[in-house]
Amino acid sequence: MNWLAGLIRSLMLLIVLLCASNHSYAQQRFPKPEFKTEYTQPVPEHPAPRSPALEFLDLAILVLVMSLTAWVAIRRRSRYGILILTIFSLFYFGFYKQGCICSVGSIQNVALALADPTYRLPLVALLVFLLPLIFSLFFGRVFCAAACPLGAIQDLIIFKPINLPVWLRKSLSILPWTYLGLAVLFATTGTDFIICRYDPFIGIYRLNGKFIMILLGIAFLLMGLFVARPYCRFICPYGALLSLTSRFSKWHLSIYPTSCVQCKLCTTACPFEAIDFPDSEQTKPEPRTQTRRFLTFAALIPVLIAVGMFIGSLSHVFLSRANSTVYLAELLIAHPELRSDPLNLDIQTFLASGQTLETLTEDAATIREKFRIGAMILGGFLGLVIGLTALNQLIFRRKEDYQANRADCYSCARCLDYCPVDKTIAHG
Amino acid sequence: MDRKKFITNVGRYSILGALLFITGQIFFKRRVSASGQYVWQIDPMKCTQCGRCATECIKTPSAVKCVHAYDLCGYCDLCGGYFKPNTMDLNTGAENQLCPTGAIQRKFVEEPFFEYAIDEKLCNGCGKCVKGCTSFGNGSLHLQIRHDLCDNCNQCAIARVCPSDAIKRVPIENPYLIKGAFTS
Amino acid sequence: MNKKVLYVFLILLAGLIAVLVYTDHRSTQLDKRPDNPYAYDISEFEKVDPAMIHYSETRNIRLGKDKARGISWFDNHIYLVTENNLQVISQEGQQESKMTLTGRPNCIQVVKSGIFIGFDNLVSLYNFEGQLIRSYLSESDSSHFTSVAFLEGLVAVADAGQRVLLLFNEDGTLIRKIYGKRESEDLHGFIVPSFYFDVAFTPDGELWVVNPGMHALENYTTDGNLRSHWAKPSMDISGFSGCCNPAHMAILPDGFFVTAEKGLVRVKEYKPSGELSSVVAPPSSFETGKTAPDLAVTSAGEILALDFDRNSIRIFEKKDQHGS
Numbered sequence: 008m009n010w011l012a013g014l015i016r017s018l019m020l021l022i023v024l025l026c027a028s029n030h031s032y033a034q035q036r037f038p039k040p041e042f043k044t045e046y047t048q049p050v051p052e053h054p055a056p057r058s059p060a061l062e063f064l065d066l067a068i069l070v071l072v073m074s075l076t077a078w079v080a081i082r083r084r085s086r087y088g089i090l091i092l093t094i095f096s097l098f099y100f101g102f103y104k105q106g107c108i109c110s111v112g113s114i115q116n117v118a119l120a121l122a123d124p125t126y127r128l129p130l131v132a133l134l135v136f137l138l139p140l141i142f143s144l145f146f147g148r149v150f151c152a153a154a155c156p157l158g159a160i161q162d163l164i165i166f167k168p169i170n171l172p173v174w175l176r177k178s179l180s181i182l183p184w185t186y187l188g189l190a191v192l193f194a195t196t197g198t199d200f201i202i203c204r205y206d207p208f209i210g211i212y213r214l215n216g217k218f219i220m221i222l223l224g225i226a227f228l229l230m231g232l233f234v235a236r237p238y239c240r241f242i243c244p245y246g247a248l249l250s251l252t253s254r255f256s257k258w259h260l261s262i263y264p265t266s267c268v269q270c271k272l273c274t275t276a277c278p279f280e281a282i283d284f285p286d287s288e289q290t291k292p293e294p295r296t297q298t299r300r301f302l303t304f305a306a307l308i309p310v311l312i313a314v315g316m317f318i319g320s321l322s323h324v325f326l327s328r329a330n331s332t333v334y335l336a337e338l339l340i341a342h343p344e345l346r347s348d349p350l351n352l353d354i355q356t357f358l359a360s361g362q363t364l365e366t367l368t369e370d371a372a373t374i375r376e377k378f379r380i381g382a383m384i385l386g387g388f389l390g391l392v393i394g395l396t397a398l399n400q401l402i403f404r405r406k407e408d409y410q411a412n413r414a415d416c417y418s419c420a421r422c423l424d425y426c427p428v429d430k431t432i433a434h435g
Numbered sequence: 436m437d438r439k440k441f442i443t444n445v446g447r448y449s450i451l452g453a454l455l456f457i458t459g460q461i462f463f464k465r466r467v468s469a470s471g472q473y474v475w476q477i478d479p480m481k482c483t484q485c486g487r488c489a490t491e492c493i494k495t496p497s498a499v500k501c502v503h504a505y506d507l508c509g510y511c512d513l514c515g516g517y518f519k520p521n522t523m524d525l526n527t528g529a530e531n532q533l534c535p536t537g538a539i540q541r542k543f544v545e546e547p548f549f550e551y552a553i554d555e556k557l558c559n560g561c562g563k564c565v566k567g568c569t570s571f572g573n574g575s576l577h578l579q580i581r582h583d584l585c586d587n588c589n590q591c592a593i594a595r596v597c598p599s600d601a602i603k604r605v606p607i608e609n610p611y612l613i614k615g616a617f618t619s
Numbered sequence: 620m621n622k623k624v625l626y627v628f629l630i631l632l633a634g635l636i637a638v639l640v641y642t643d644h645r646s647t648q649l650d651k652r653p654d655n656p657y658a659y660d661i662s663e664f665e666k667v668d669p670a671m672i673h674y675s676e677t678r679n680i681r682l683g684k685d686k687a688r689g690i691s692w693f694d695n696h697i698y699l700v701t702e703n704n705l706q707v708i709s710q711e712g713q714q715e716s717k718m719t720l721t722g723r724p725n726c727i728q729v730v731k732s733g734i735f736i737g738f739d740n741l742v743s744l745y746n747f748e749g750q751l752i753r754s755y756l757s758e759s760d761s762s763h764f765t766s767v768a769f770l771e772g773l774v775a776v777a778d779a780g781q782r783v784l785l786l787f788n789e790d791g792t793l794i795r796k797i798y799g800k801r802e803s804e805d806l807h808g809f810i811v812p813s814f815y816f817d818v819a820f821t822p823d824g825e826l827w828v829v830n831p832g833m834h835a836l837e838n839y840t841t842d843g844n845l846r847s848h849w850a851k852p853s854m855d856i857s858g859f860s861g862c863c864n865p866a867h868m869a870i871l872p873d874g875f876f877v878t879a880e881k882g883l884v885r886v887k888e889y890k891p892s893g894e895l896s897s898v899v900a901p902p903s904s905f906e907t908g909k910t911a912p913d914l915a916v917t918s919a920g921e922i923l924a925l926d927f928d929r930n931s932i933r934i935f936e937k938k939d940q941h942g943s
Binding site: 049116123124133140145254257 | 464473
């Protein structure tokens with residue numbers, strides 16, 4: 008009988024809608040006057056939005072900047088060139104375009120497009136998501152080097168960068184993946200676009216913003232004086248994706264053109280600790296212990312995934328509260344006395360809308376279920392990431408020279424200026 | 436070396452394949468708008484004049500302005516959106532006006548009709564006049580997002596807190612939803 | 620710079636960032652959002668101090684499918700015009716007789732001489748047997764008669780279409796057209812933006828007409844001269860809100876005015892001087908933002924309000940001194 012109930016409900020809705028629309032067609036309270044004098048009614052103007060063609064122009068400029076960065080970093084081998092491009096991006100993508108729409112945030116748009124049938128993803132958003140990833144598959148993280156406005160401001164503010172211990176760097180490396188997972192979870196459930204909301208530098212680029220946001224930006228910049236590119240290294244979710252894709256890049260910035268003289272000047276230059284040390288500096292473990300360690304950790308991965316899924320499912324209630332529908336439902340159920348609070352606009356609007364608490368609770372339950380599944384996937388995914396990161400540390404890779412770590416290196420080309428081999432070649 | 440290169444190549448093309456798959460899914464499910472952007476729009480029928488358009492917009496002053504649908508206006512002497520409710524003298528004194536910034540210009544047309552025009556440079560999008568007009572008048576005043584001012588954020592800060600979910604993304608072809616165009 | 624100090628500084632910054640993010644998230648949750656600094660509380664106007672309400676609704680009569688158009692009371696009977704007929708109803712609500720009309724009536728006034736029914740361009744006078752005695756015709760095609768009043772041989776007809784008050788002799792001849800003039804220089808006449816324009820006689824024989832655009836009630840001599848007037852443009856309970864109110868008016872046997880407004884719907888009683896005497900029915904008694912009820916009064920001082928939205932006759936009686 009469900010279909011019958013549904014039919015009746017639709018009919019009633021139709022009748023209500025007809026009556027409601029009749030009201031708007033009905034006589035106004037105060038009818039429009041018939042003017043006796045020569046009065047011309049003003050025609051208000053409605054200014055048009057920015058032309059969509061300009062968005063594609065911005066995209067073209069992005070491609071141009073990334074291409075130039077790749078050429079400068081790999082072929083031309085000049086820090087100066089990268090610096091010029093970085094400053095350009097600071098002003099164009101930063102202060103002029105005010106950072107919107109950016110590749111970092113586009114993750115959310117793409118995620119929403121996959122999850123929500125009513126959402127239409129603009130082509131520009133899709134391209135701004137794909138292009139830096141595709142470029143990184145061939146040239147490394149050229150987007151981070153000189154195109155991303157978030158990276159540009161952090162890169163230019165580096166003052167006295169410190170070295171962080173390896174264990175700290177590796178543990179913090181889980182944060183970007185966590186942020187990525189949370190951003191996707193919140194975007195697909197229609198809760199919020201948290202990457203956009205907590206973008207620290209947007210207040211600075213807009214030269215305007217809530218006090219908290221400006222303070223956040225200043226905090227990051229202060230941190231950026233001493234810890235190079237803190238957002239890029241430890242928070243940026245797009246950076247997590249780029250660190251993955253960049254590992255498989257066909258070409259990449261290489262520190263020395265022919266052979267390394269082991270002078271370590273490049274490691275002094277690199278503020279991001281993105282240069283790998285060669286073999287001879289590290290103790291080479293025995294193959295058998297290595298294999299045993301590897302197998303142990305490999306076996307540990309499913310356990311980590313399971314634990315992650317478990318923690319995820321435990322936390323889904325907490326996470327779902329970020330969603331306003333869920334929060335409202337919880338609030339009204341837990342505090343029914345708030346219904347009579349005239350100052351709470353959201354509750355009063357809800358009560359006036361005619362929607363019942365039952366339907367709200369149903370919607371909230373649906374969303375919470377999405378959170379449960381999403382949080383479990385997120386937890387398992389993070390368990391996998393932790394396992395793989397630990398495993399990665401254990402794998403011994405034969406390195407003879409100092410090399411840029413493909414995952415971490417932003418192709419900023421600071422090392423190129425320091426490398427003496429380079430200079431020798433340049434000056435014959 | 437060869438094995439490493441092989442793995443790198445496999446990895447690269449797998450990732451490209453995954454990206455292609457995601458793109459394909461999006462196109463296949465018809466969730467791409469090829470024409471371009473979406474812009475934010477206020478539905479004046481859902482608006483509850485909560486005042487958040489003035490306080491939450493990331494721009495100062497807000498990109499939301501009051502718009503007047505003259506077709507619906509009654510041109511009343513005692514305008515519900517212009518005058519404070521306890522006004523005795525119907526003149527343009529600042530103490531009589533609802534608008535906190537004095538953005539409504541009252542102009543005499545003919546007895547007893549007055550034209551009320553919004554000066555957008557002064558309007559802060561608070562919706563007080565909209566509330567007055569909707570409650571006591573015809574509801575010809577309503578709030579709209581002005582697209583020469585709006586930055587078109589990925590997630591509208593006002594939409595996030597709108598109590599009646601009146602702000603939605605719409606195709607760029609029809610950015611405004613002006614009253615009068617669809618009522619009467 | 621001392622490394623330890625730097626580390627502490629960095630840890631503090633990281634903590635600050637976490638606190639800022641949490642604070643921002645919390646401050647936008649539903650129950651923590653700040654109040655509206657631009658709040659305009661209009662519920663003030665729908666609330667009326669109960670001490671000001673001296674009437675209570677004692678009964679109401681539901682009308683059937685016929686949509687009512689106007690109401691009048693005479694000699695213990697209620698006379699109602701609907702879309703196409705005239706109905707006589709007892710005070711208890713029993714339909715006593717019904718008569719079909721040609722044309723769509725706008726208003727009705729029943730006196731000893733008979734039943735005056737106003738249509739768009741004419742007023743028909745019927746006797747109590749239902750026979751048409753006489754018609755009072757408009758000279759123009761764009762007339763829209765909205766109210767009829769009768770006293771001592773004079774028939775006053777309010778024409779909202781032409782914005783004029785017509786005075787006829789009882790025999791049907793047009794004596795005078797009153798356009799309404801003010802004592803001051805700007806002679807603008809009756810301002811009638813919508814089809815609500817009421818006229819009534821006091822028991823003493825004074826001719827009072829509503830000037831809706833000016834939110835005023837005006838008293839004219841039969842010569843067409845303005846004798847007195849009072850105006851109250853205000854959204855406050857003591858005044859008339861919107862652009863054209865009061866929509867309907869009636870006069871009680873003691874000479875007090877009863878007014879009904881549209882938009883912010885309320886029925887009030889005024890002293891002849893224009894001072895608010897009491898509220899008959901506050902906005903909360905009516906559907907919000909809708910039509911003003913048509914009014915009729917009984918010889919006992921009861922007020923009949925014809926509620927168009929609910930299609931019923933609502934009867935209000937003055938509360939006794941102890942507020943029953």
